[in-house]
Amino acid sequence: MREAFVKYAIPNDARALALRKFCSMSGRQHKDNNFLLSATVIQEGIDAIVQIENSMFYTCIPLISYAVAMFGLLFMTNKWYCFIACAMALTFSFESYRINKKIFPRLKQYRDKKHMTRGKSYRENLQNINLIQINGQEEKVVSECIENDIELSKEERSIWGWYRWHTIPRSSVLSIGQSILLIVGGKLILDGHITGGGFVMTWTCVEGIFGQLWSLGSLFRNTIEHFTNAESFFKFLDLEPGLKNGDDKIIFAESPSIEFRNVSYEYI
Numbered sequence: 289m290r291e292a293f294v295k296y297a298i299p300n301d302a303r304a305l306a307l308r309k310f311c312s313m314s315g316r317q318h319k320d321n322n323f324l325l326s327a328t329v330i331q332e333g334i335d336a337i338v339q340i341e342n343s344m345f346y347t348c349i350p351l352i353s354y355a356v357a358m359f360g361l362l363f364m365t366n367k368w369y370c371f372i373a374c375a376m377a378l379t380f381s382f383e384s385y386r387i388n389k390k391i392f393p394r395l396k397q398y399r400d401k402k403h404m405t406r407g408k409s410y411r412e413n414l415q416n417i418n419l420i421q422i423n424g425q426e427e428k429v430v431s432e433c434i435e436n437d438i439e440l441s442k443e444e445r446s447i448w449g450w451y452r453w454h455t456i457p458r459s460s461v462l463s464i465g466q467s468i469l470l471i472v473g474g475k476l477i478l479d480g481h482i483t484g485g486g487f488v489m490t491w492t493c494v495e496g497i498f499g500q501l502w503s504l505g506s507l508f509r510n511t512i513e514h515f516t517n518a519e520s521f522f523k524f525l526d527l528e529p530g531l532k533n534g535d536d537k538i539i540f541a542e543s544p545s546i547e548f549r550n551v552s553y554e555y556i
Contacts, residue, residue, distance in 0.1 A: 298341070302334045305525065312529045329403050333521020336514040343514070347507055355500045362493040366482065369469060369490045373497055376465030380501050383458035384508050391451050392512055398443055399516045405436050451509070462498050469494055 310330075355377070363370040413420065413429055420429055473491065476482045482490070 299334050299338060302337065302521075303330075306330045306334070306521075309525055309527065313527065314529055326403065329517075329520050329524055332517040333524070336517035336521070339514045340511065340518065343507060343511060347503070351500050351503055351507070355497055358493045358496045358500075362490060362497070365486065365493065366476075366490045368472060368476075369494060372465065372469055372472065373494055376461055377497060377501060380458060380461045381504070383461060384504070387451065387454050387458065388508050388512055390454075391447065392516070394447050394450075395512055396516045396519065398440075398447055399520060401443075402440050403520060405440060462501060466494070466498065 359370060359374065362373060413433070420426060469491070473482070473487045477484060477487055
């Protein structure tokens with residue numbers, strides 16, 4: 289039931305809604321090549337909505353449920369381990385939120401630029417392919433598109449390079465947490481507070497929690513990309529038509545006739 293709703297109902301309804309909005313736009317808006325009025329923005333937005341829902345259902349909810357279960361087991365096994373693991377998890381989550389909050393505007397700006405540059409360029413070239421071929425501009429057009437793609441790729445690598453560099457402190461949190469827990473565990477074993485078997489059990493819980501946190505970091509990154517695409521799609525849906533049909537319609541009793549007089553034309 290859920291799969292049919294997510295896989296078919298949501299995309300179909302979103303495409304129908306997008307088509308109605310697309311058809312309501314004026315000829316001037318289509319001619320101006322607004323990057324939001326492109327098949328790429330629409331399709332990527334619909335795909336992003338589906339991916340976000342799937343990520344929440346198949347990844348986020350199971351991940352959080354597993355982490356809560358491990359924290360509960362760890363609390364019953366060793367409270368000190370639980371407190372330390374909670375502190376590390378909260379620090380990791382806060383750092384992830386802080387980094388994602390900073391990168392989201394940059395990524396959003398890049399996505400808008402990519403849609404505007406690639407969408408407008410490809411759409412104009414496809415619409416004017418006959419004119420391009422008549423003037424023998426095929427190589428020039430292809431070269432310009434390649435240059436644009438290279439520049440956009442450089443900018444994207446720069447953004448994700450910044451992201452990877454700033455995730456080093458976040459990743460260090462888990463490494464530091466594991467080191468602290470190993471030291472504490474060794475001290476508890478030496479003092480006779482826990483056995484070797486008890487330490488293995490608590491460490492297994494810790495590894496499970498930290499492993500889920502690593503997965504949460506990857507989920508954050510993928511979700512950022514999906515959110516930027518979905519936001520562009522909703523911006524498209526919020527566009528106002530350039531011309532609106534009035535509610536009052538003019539009804540003629542008889543079909544009107546149009547007559548042209550003293551009409552001429554000339555080439556300029």
